[in-house]
Amino acid sequence: MNEVLKEIRLTIKNVGSNQEDPNWQNFVYPLQKSNEKLSRVWSQINHLNSVVNNEKLRLIYNKNLTKVTKYYSELSQNKLIYKKFIKIKSGTCYRALTAPQKKIIADEILGFELGGVALNNNKKIQFKKILSKLSKLSANFEENLLDSVNNFSLLIKNKEKLKGIPNDVLIKAKIDAKNQKKSGWAFSLDFPCYMPVMQYADNRELRKQIYYAYATKASDLSDKDKDNTNNINKILLNKKRLANLLGFSDYASMALTTKMANSSKEVINFLDDLANKAKPFASKDMVDLKNYGHKLKIKDIEAWDIAYLSEKIKEERFNYSEQEVKNYFPDHKVIEGLFKVVESIYGIYIKKEITEVWHKDVKFYKITNKSDKLIGYFYLDLYARKSKRGGAWMDEAISKYKFPNEHTSPVAYLTCNFSEPVHNNVSLLTHDEVITLFHEFGHGLHHLLTEINDYGVSGIQGVEWDAVELPSQFMENFCWEWSVIKNMTEHTKTKKPMPKILFNKLLKSKNFQSGMQTTRQVEFALFDIKLHSDYDPSLKNFLNLLNQVRDQVSVVRPPEWNRFPHSFSHIFAGGYAAGYYSYKWAEVLSADAYSLFEEMGILSDEAGKKFRKEILSMGGSRPAMNSFVKFRGRKPSIDALLRHNGLLS
Numbered sequence: 001m002n003e004v005l006k007e008i009r010l011t012i013k014n015v016g017s018n019q020e021d022p023n024w025q026n027f028v029y030p031l032q033k034s035n036e037k038l039s040r041v042w043s044q045i046n047h048l049n050s051v052v053n054n055e056k057l058r059l060i061y062n063k064n065l066t067k068v069t070k071y072y073s074e075l076s077q078n079k080l081i082y083k084k085f086i087k088i089k090s091g092t093c094y095r096a097l098t099a100p101q102k103k104i105i106a107d108e109i110l111g112f113e114l115g116g117v118a119l120n121n122n123k124k125i126q127f128k129k130i131l132s133k134l135s136k137l138s139a140n141f142e143e144n145l146l147d148s149v150n151n152f153s154l155l156i157k158n159k160e161k162l163k164g165i166p167n168d169v170l171i172k173a174k175i176d177a178k179n180q181k182k183s184g185w186a187f188s189l190d191f192p193c194y195m196p197v198m199q200y201a202d203n204r205e206l207r208k209q210i211y212y213a214y215a216t217k218a219s220d221l222s223d224k225d226k227d228n229t230n231n232i233n234k235i236l237l238n239k240k241r242l243a244n245l246l247g248f249s250d251y252a253s254m255a256l257t258t259k260m261a262n263s264s265k266e267v268i269n270f271l272d273d274l275a276n277k278a279k280p281f282a283s284k285d286m287v288d289l290k291n292y293g294h295k296l297k298i299k300d301i302e303a304w305d306i307a308y309l310s311e312k313i314k315e316e317r318f319n320y321s322e323q324e325v326k327n328y329f330p331d332h333k334v335i336e337g338l339f340k341v342v343e344s345i346y347g348i349y350i351k352k353e354i355t356e357v358w359h360k361d362v363k364f365y366k367i368t369n370k371s372d373k374l375i376g377y378f379y380l381d382l383y384a385r386k387s388k389r390g391g392a393w394m395d396e397a398i399s400k401y402k403f404p405n406e407h408t409s410p411v412a413y414l415t416c417n418f419s420e421p422v423h424n425n426v427s428l429l430t431h432d433e434v435i436t437l438f439h440e441f442g443h444g445l446h447h448l449l450t451e452i453n454d455y456g457v458s459g460i461q462g463v464e465w466d467a468v469e470l471p472s473q474f475m476e477n478f479c480w481e482w483s484v485i486k487n488m489t490e491h492t493k494t495k496k497p498m499p500k501i502l503f504n505k506l507l508k509s510k511n512f513q514s515g516m517q518t519t520r521q522v523e524f525a526l527f528d529i530k531l532h533s534d535y536d537p538s539l540k541n542f543l544n545l546l547n548q549v550r551d552q553v554s555v556v557r558p559p560e561w562n563r564f565p566h567s568f569s570h571i572f573a574g575g576y577a578a579g580y581y582s583y584k585w586a587e588v589l590s591a592d593a594y595s596l597f598e599e600m601g602i603l604s605d606e607a608g609k610k611f612r613k614e615i616l617s618m619g620g621s622r623p624a625m626n627s628f629v630k631f632r633g634r635k636p637s638i639d640a641l642l643r644h645n646g647l648l649s
């Protein structure tokens, strides 16, 4: 890192002081080259810190994070460089640039302006301080969360209490207890342990205990020195200050300059509209739960009953359990099925390769086209383990570029947190996990199938935040197609594919509680956009705002002690501040894009070719709206999403 940073600073000094008129060759290339190198090196450290975290690495990460943040902050305020970009834009060479190159210049100029290049020296110093504070606060937010999860373990000795919990979860819990040199079953807050307990444990008290731990992690109600309350208040305050310094009234106004949506008002209207359409359906879902609760003598439904009752209703109404479905989704079969889909619609080939990896469970693959020409590589790291950040994500290891005498193919990291294999080295995935894998793979393909060679707008680079989920959510649709599922399933014992009858039930249940799910997503999105627009962070009462949002949109009221914001990493540690709405926004785009496949044939290579050409390969080289219109022949419409979600009355 020290070497790379030294080299990069030298390059910047050289191109900045060059007296010639700046052009692509003498100015943009050298800059891109150094920045590519830094991203590549830093991406590896950042990645390892997320997937094999330990105290030593964390220390190194934090030390270098400070250096990297300092570098980017310096660069973003380098007036010489900024002015040279402006000069290129107004110069004679500009006309000869390609469209992607022009997009890079526009993105750079906007980036510099958002980076505070126009600030006076005094304000510049403040700006730098805030940025470095923010990155530390976010890292600490994430650490508190990880520690809070790692520090929790609930030991149960009485097997009676564990009724209903699936066997594979119990086996894992027993192993975990053994590892702690205890007898009994140890339950953690890792999602593959938490969720089945909430869904299946008949013991209401146990559900409440685990729910409480999960809903209060990293808060004032859990371990005091892992409390994220101050981090949240400080993050919000500093984000507002940052926006104010640049002349924006709030953080959302600043963040939306790089998005498809034009203002927080437009976003709030979009979410309100969706909430209004979903709420009647959500209320109906709640009535269902209440009725079923009465049957089980649960009078007042609490947050820890919802997943449990939902699963019971599902079992009764659709007559299958998630566990039954899971038996048909061994991970290797799912991966094979996923590859078949993308191979047939995009005309690509995926092959396993051997390389050095950071954990024995990690696999490495190569993508080629029909004539065996290399397209890219990706790592697949599927299972949850201690010291690995929760959730699922795709990250860029290497981005595609072509510099004079130098070019490279893209490489991606695909990370999930599925339960680790227990029987015969097979991990059984829930249907939701299958969807997650398809989703992340969609991000991966966006990064890998790009045909843009210009560093900065190839793959997902340069794509507007609220359009970034289009290719990923698009992929989820295939998990609801019989023609895909029948080739992607194999029962652990009988080795037979999923029966059509079971698939039909699965399909029927697809929109089960979609009203409640939509209002939940809208709740998070509204909380986020309001938190970063009209909320005053100096009041330090973000829980009040959350309550107001819940009053407006939710039909399920979590308990007062629920501390959801304290683990809302997306907006406090990820890049989704004032951008959480983008999931729903992009769902409109992805549902509408998929409707062309519904028209032309699900595995239509013609539709696939078009999607690859207009959306995936273009990356961030032009506005997402243009790409969408080129692909679909018109602007996006919300109808396909409402239809897919069963939210049309």
Ligand SMILES: [Zn+2]
Residues within 6 Å of the ligand: 439, 443, 469, 472
């Ligand atoms: Zn995503």
